[in-house]
Amino acid sequence: MQPATPSARLVEVFSSIQGEGVLAGRRQVFVRTYGCNLRCTYCDSPETLRETPSPAFCRVETQSGSGRFCTIPNPVSLHTLTHTVQSFLHEPHHSLSLTGGEPLLQARFWQCWLPQTAGWNLPVFLETNGMLPAHLQMVLPYISLVSMDYKAPSATGMPYEKSRDLQREFLQVASARQVYMKLVVTPHTSMEELDCAVQLLNEVYPIPALILQPVTPCGYETEPVQAQKLFAMHAHASRALPDVRIIPQLHKAMHLL
Numbered sequence: 030m031q032p033a034t035p036s037a038r039l040v041e042v043f044s045s046i047q048g049e050g051v052l053a054g055r056r057q058v059f060v061r062t063y064g065c066n067l068r069c070t071y072c073d074s075p076e077t078l079r080e081t082p083s084p085a086f087c088r089v090e091t092q093s094g095s096g097r098f099c100t101i102p103n104p105v106s107l108h109t110l111t112h113t114v115q116s117f118l119h120e121p122h123h124s125l126s127l128t129g130g131e132p133l134l135q136a137r138f139w140q141c142w143l144p145q146t147a148g149w150n151l152p153v154f155l156e157t158n159g160m161l162p163a164h165l166q167m168v169l170p171y172i173s174l175v176s177m178d179y180k181a182p183s184a185t186g187m188p189y190e191k192s193r194d195l196q197r198e199f200l201q202v203a204s205a206r207q208v209y210m211k212l213v214v215t216p217h218t219s220m221e222e223l224d225c226a227v228q229l230l231n232e233v234y235p236i237p238a239l240i241l242q243p244v245t246p247c248g249y250e251t252e253p254v255q256a257q258k259l260f261a262m263h264a265h266a267s268r269a270l271p272d273v274r275i276i277p278q279l280h281k282a283m284h285l286l
């Protein structure tokens with residue numbers, strides 16, 4: 030029996046600027062998936078979480094920055110996603126962003142779909158929580174750049190050692206491609222958590238950049254992080270790593286998707 034053709038549960042497809050990390054300011058087409066295996070205190074995409082009913086439709090912004098949408102039914106087929114993403118490509122884009130939720134939960138779909146995008150000359154950028162190394166291995170041949178979050182146990186509630194070991198394994202796999210690590214800094218992020226991120230990065234070569242992203246108050250995180258704390262963390266990490274940057278969420282400042 031032939032396996033069923035895969036389809037994806039998506040929340041939205043749109044074109045905007047990347048607002049985080051080393052590609053901040055780059056124009057991208059974003060495919061945001063439904064579903065996540067974590068529950069971070071600062072989650073700014075609650076519509077992707079499983080507590081929210083799986084959406085019957087995926088919204089597609091009809092014109093970038095307009096806030097106007099049409100919809101396509103979920104789950105989305107390979108052909109429909111190809112057609113939808115192509116509808117944005119009449120304007121120049123730097124790359125295609127797979128984001129979520131946790132896009133790697135739908136790794137089998139990407140395995141089938143990403144080879145179909147090979148002719149677009151559009152590098153694939155993966156935004157991930159860095160907890161599913163086996164899933165990453167499945168799609169790695171198609172990925173150009175991995176944005177891996179360091180998930181601080183103070184934000185996820187995961188046991189420290191389990192979290193560290195999974196993220197170590199993930200980073201080892203990701204280091205076969207370009208990769209950087211992003212740490213969302215909240216008022217609760219500790220120096221011990223920063224040290225863990227630094228230690229993981231120092232275990233791979235070349236040592237990836239570390240982006241310290243001040244939390245945008247959201248979800249259970251109602252307070253911003255103090256600038257002094259950010260500078261202290263930047264100084265601490267910079268003593269051990271070659272490239273540490275503080276980059277806030279640019280798209281939020283511009284009120285973009």
Ligand code: SF4
Nearest residue numbers: 065067069072130158
């Ligand atoms: S990994 Fe991302 S999408 Fe999932 S709960 Fe955390 S912030 Fe939200």
